[in-house]
Amino acid sequence: xxxxxxxxxxxxxKRRTVANEVADxxxxxxxxxxxxxxxxxxxxxxxxITFGNRxxxxxxxxxxxxxxxDVAREMYEILSEGAAE
Numbered sequence: 001x002x003x004x005x006x007x008x009x010x011x012x013x014k015r016r017t018v019a020n021e022v023a024d025x026x027x028x029x030x031x032x033x034x035x036x037x038x039x040x041x042x043x044x045x046x047x048x049i050t051f052g053n054r055x056x057x058x059x060x061x062x063x064x065x066x067x068x069x070d071v072a073r074e075m076y077e078i079l080s081e082g083a084a085e
Contacts, residue, residue, distance in 0.1 A: 001063045004037035009065050010075040012049065055082040
């Protein structure tokens, strides 16, 4: 699944266009490397997203599209969340 779509269906980012903009700005790292929105995400990948000055790091558990929005949270686990300064 594409990175931008994954971020949308997992509800880490609200809209796919916003996910594209964040990726284009270089604020998303996958496994420590700057990622484009078209990158294929696989289970086990670590994604770090910088929201302003607050980084969030998650590990991909599943890249299957959820049937309902309630299970979207089960697509990843949060590894670390930076505090806003």
